[in-house]
Amino acid sequence: MINLTIDNNAVSVEEGTTVLEACKQIGISIPTLCYLEKVQAIGACRVCLVEVEGVKDLVASCVMPVSEKMVVRTNNRRVREARKLVVELLLSEHEGDCQTCDRNEDCELQSIAHDLGIRKLRYPGEKAARYQDESTIGLVRNSEKCISCRRCVTVCTQMQTISALFPQGRGFKTIIGPAFANNLDTVTCVQCGQCAAVCPVGAISERDQxxxxxxxxxxxxxxxxxxxxxxxxxxxxxxxxxxxxxxxxxxxxxxxxxxxxxxxxxxxxSADLTIMEEGTELLTRLKRALVDKEQVALPMFTSCSPGWILFMEYYFPDMLENLSTCKSPxxxxxxxxxxxxxxxxxxxxxxxxxxxxxxxxxxxxxxxxxxxxxxxxxxxxxxxxxxxxxxxxxxxxxxxxxLEDSEMDAPLGLSSGAADIFANTGGVMEAALRTAYELVTGRTLPFENLHVTPVAGLEGIKEASILIEGTLPEWSFLEGITVKVAVAHTLGNARKLVEKIRSGEAEYHFVEVMTCPGGCIGGGGQPRITTDAVREARIAAIYAEDEGKPIRKSHENPDIIKAYEEFLGEPLGHLSHKLLHTNYFKKERV
Amino acid sequence: MSNSDSSGICCCEKEPDKKALFMELDEVLLEYRTKKGGLIPVLQIAQGLFGYLPEDVLRYIATKMDKPYSEVAGVVGFYLFFSTQPRGKNVIRVCLGTACYVRGGKQVLAAIKKELGIDVGETTEDKVFSLEVARCFGACGLAPAIMINDDVHQRVKPARIKQILAPYCEPEMENA
Incomplete structure (x- = not known):
């Protein structure tokens, strides 16, 4: 443990802790813009400056590790004035049309300027030549509002491994964008919107419809x-x-x-419907591989996440057959x-x-x-x-x-708990196993409270194995087989997993991939800013919703059964194949 | 007919030319591919080979070095030295580093602009000269300095510009 003093408080923290984190531990909140917990700490924006005794200049607390006997001051005149100046200079080149900005009252720059007591713009400075990018259906980029914090660069490059965004040019004229400040449609952007999810200002957002x-x-x-x-x-x-x-x-x-x-x-x-179709598709693929000895693409990948689909079409076109043909819910x-x-x-x-x-x-x-x-x-x-x-x-x-609560409408509003957990990483896998296992063995999935805990949680790549025993006669070809599954979230983790599968280093029967960290609960269209604590809270809520439902398995949803009886016929039948399944196409990496 | 014939020959001659340059680039890439900080030397050498950095060359380098194209473009855009536009036969770089600046680099630049009738970043219509500015090539003791291709010209006076440029205007003058 390292002992230091922050604003006259004696503090003891683990070695390697930054000054920013140490301050947080004792309830001192330092303003930050480029810093984002577990995503980025690069000391670029200079808003988190603090004074360290014996160090001539103020230091960026987000990248300054604590050291023994360090004396830190976070709130004296020098620090306050410096932070204020940094933000005033950011504001000088920022297009500040706050009233009409979609981040109004949800903007980190706005709230920091407010907290620091900036009440007028002292430097009505020159604004760099900027541009608006409306080239994609999902996202709009407005670089007039960009403060070059690089959070989007980090998530796009490190978390998603798409690398669509990078600083272009230099100094005042720096633009964060695709190569040579072109539009997003010139690169392999999958429109996941994680850039928009981490943007502290109104520089990247969804297309407002x-x-x-x-x-x-x-x-x-x-x-x-x-x-x-x-x-x-x-x-x-x-x-x-x-x-x-x-x-x-x-x-x-x-x-x-x-x-x-x-x-x-x-x-x-329709998530319940997906389980019916996708579960049947998986069992059919296994049957064709094990009984008919056909060449079948395995493992089967889930297909609910459109960013992941685009990613496969761009980067792994040789493995498109592994994607389930099911449309997303x-x-x-x-x-x-x-x-x-x-x-x-x-x-x-x-x-x-x-x-x-x-x-x-x-x-x-x-x-x-x-x-x-x-x-x-x-x-x-x-x-x-x-x-x-x-x-x-x-x-x-x-x-x-x-508002009072009310129920969704029939006939497409009733669902099982298995459908709720489509929202989080591991959930589609768990939902599919709840149904597939029961279909094959006639027994309930042997996990406590039906939760496949090995594939739950925020770890990047998760695995589980389930031994199939006591099969019903129809599925006897699966007797004694250990079904191996894997779950990945973020495209960086997906890429690692797919590469392992392609090289033969790892073998699975079924793989779930969600594009965004934590799954859809951490999606690019969710309220900002999604930290791990927020992800965990949302996931807990989703599981509570699941556990509170009288029906927990997709195949037991009476309206699903009715839809097949009245209309669709059977899973993977002629009509469901026509209406509920789709194709994928190789896309050139421009 | 003769026109289309000659253009056909021209193309055939050009194609293997570019192929040869890519083969040279491959050798460079082999040396720098896995070296940390290898991108900048590769870009420098590639610009030397091709005269500038065309898009296909940049994409090739990005793929071979396993780097995002956005990052390669970001590095190219960061340094004034790199050009993504075809340039003239001779590239003039006027130093505007501190020493050259205070000893009259700006006047030298103005004189060259006037002489050639082009601005910084532009190329003369006859494709003989391109004009760029640079920040210090380590010749501060000889300020103000300019470079034409790889030749350094020292203590340049605006009045001498015409004389300095003259040898480069001759059709047979090859790059040094």
């Missing part, structure tokens, strides 16, 4: 249907000042109805609404506007993929992020906290 949704709601000829992804219910409350991990499923449903949606459906329903819901539900209410697919609320910016891209029109028109019309829905609820003048 709230006006399109209002227009649809205002149109008397349209039936406007909404679906909400599992991860929304554990995060939307944060838009209204609630603690991370507050479950707001019922309030969200009420709010959507008050906004004027004609039907409120649950992406959870968002797209399955879109197709079901414009076929099954449309028929039930006697409408044509083009009379329906399907709106999704997703924790994700890549879902905007996914909905626009050319393949996603099996109903005859685009299956999902508009995709909103959690943040956009939050804004719309505020615009509608709804007092969210005061």
């Amino acid at each position: 709230t006006d399109e949704v209002w227009a649809a709601l205002d149109d008397p000829d349209k039936v406007v249907v909404v679906q909400t992804a599992p991860a929304i219910r554990a995060a939307l409350g944060e838009c209204f000042g609630m603690e991370p991990g507050t479950l707001v499923t019922g309030k969200m449903t009420t709010a959507l109805r008050r906004m004027g949606f004609d039907a409120v459906f649950d992406t959870d329903f 968002q797209q399955m819901m879109g197709t079901m609404v414009k076929t099954y539900y449309a028929r039930k209410i006697g409408k044509k697919p083009e009379d329906i506007c399907m709106v999704s609320v997703m924790p994700c910016t890549a879902k905007k891209y996914e909905a626009a993929r050319a393949e996603m029109n099996d109903s005859g028109v685009q299956d999902v019309d508009i995709v909103l992020t959690t943040r956009e829905l939050g804004r719309m609820i505020s615009q509608a003048g709804i007092d969210f906290a005061a």
